[in-house]
Amino acid sequence: MLYALEAETGQKINTILQLRVHPSLVALRETIQNADKSRKKDIVLTYITARGAWYKYSWKHDKSRSGGVATNIGIHFFDMLVWFFGNVQSNEVYMREKDRMSGYIELENANVRWFLSINRNDLPEQSVKENKMTYRSITVDDVEVEFTEGFTDLHTVVYQKTLMGAGFGLDDAKPSIELVNDINHLKLSDNKRYIHPFLISKL
Numbered sequence: 001m002l003y004a005l006e007a008e009t010g011q012k013i014n015t016i017l018q019l020r021v022h023p024s025l026v027a028l029r030e031t032i033q034n035a036d037k038s039r040k041k042d043i044v045l046t047y048i049t050a051r052g053a054w055y056k057y058s059w060k061h062d063k064s065r066s067g068g069v070a071t072n073i074g075i076h077f078f079d080m081l082v083w084f085f086g087n088v089q090s091n092e093v094y095m096r097e098k099d100r101m102s103g104y105i106e107l108e109n110a111n112v113r114w115f116l117s118i119n120r121n122d123l124p125e126q127s128v129k130e131n132k133m134t135y136r137s138i139t140v141d142d143v144e145v146e147f148t149e150g151f152t153d154l155h156t157v158v159y160q161k162t163l164m165g166a167g168f169g170l171d172d173a174k175p176s177i178e179l180v181n182d183i184n185h186l187k188l189s190d191n192k193r194y195i196h197p198f199l200i201s202k203l
Contacts, residue, residue, distance in 0.1 A: 002170055003170060006170070012167070012169055013169065013170055014162045014167035014168060014169065015167070015168045015169065015170065015172060015173040016155060016158050016168075017076065017079050017083075017158070017168045017172060017173060018076060018151075018154035018155055018157070018158050019076045019077070019079065019080045019083075019154070020079070020080070020083060020158075020168065021154055021157040021158055021161065022147065022150055022151070022154060023150060024145060024147045024150060025080060025145075025147060028084075028138075028140070028145055029083065029084050032084055032085070032109075032140070037109055040106075040107075040109055040110050040111050041085065041109060041110040041111070041140055041141055042110070042111055042140075042141050042142070043081070043085070043110045043111065043112040043113065043138065043139065043140055044112075044113050044114075044137075044138070044139040044196065044197065045077060045081065045112060045113070045114040045115070045137075045138050045139075046114075046115050046135065046136070046137045046138075046196070046198060047073065047074070047077055047115070047116050047117075047135070047136050047137075048115075048116075048117045048118075048119075048122045048123050048124075048127075048134065048135045048136075049073060049117075049118055049133065049134045049135075050118065050119070050120035050123060050133040050134070051099075051118045051120075055118065060072055061098075063098075067180070067184065068098075068101075068184060069097075069098075069099065069100065069101045069116050069117075069118065070101050070116065070180050070183045070184055071180050071184065073116055073118065074101070074114075074116045074180065074183075075176055075177070075180055076176075077114070077116070078105075078176040078179050078180055078183075079172075079173065079175070079176035081105065081107060081110070081112055081114075082107065082175045082176055082179065084109075084110070085107040085108060085109040085110035085112070086107050086108025086109050086110075087107065087108055087175065088105060088106070088107060088175070088178075088179055088182075089106045089107060089108065090105070090106040091103070091104075091105050091106070091179065091182050091183065091186065092104045092105075092186070092189040092191060092194070093183055093186045093187075093188055093189060094188065094189055094192060094195055094196075094199060095188070095199060096184075096188060099117060099118045099119045100115070100116060100117035100118070100119055100122060101115075101116050101117075101183070102114060102115040102116070102195070102196050102198070102199045103183060103189075104189075104193075104194035104195070105179070111194065113194050113195065113196040113197075114196060115196040115198045115199060117198075120133070122198065123135055
């Protein structure tokens, strides 16, 4: 439908893929692109953002409106993974709950274990001690890039790029949307070969 609208109007539909302009992630992608690709990278992605009581009364808590955890808070991270490591080759989901999800994705150049949560109880102890409500981390072959900070102005940067004619289009967003759709509908896998470290104590 959106592609048809572009064709009908002759105009471009721009999307907001803000992690593609995060300085730490842009630098990490460049490092990955220049690295040896003779073997797949081992990736652990963790995103926990605690929500207060208000969340239960928000449209975001209604899966029919927000798409659930994978869509609402995970979509940009799945876009980042495809942007970093190429197209999806296989996909497994190990946990699907109202406030957390976890699974495994095999990409062209990486094996990814991922964990998403809006549950405060999932925050690492250090984050709780520092009174931080959000924890974002990606580990590439056991080397961690913690990118909790630096999210304040990303939308503005994307808007600026869009006004300059360098925005992100439908083809940029399509792979992650298809991936999240599969994650939301896949049957939970009994194969726990690649479970996320945070998930071990929860299964």
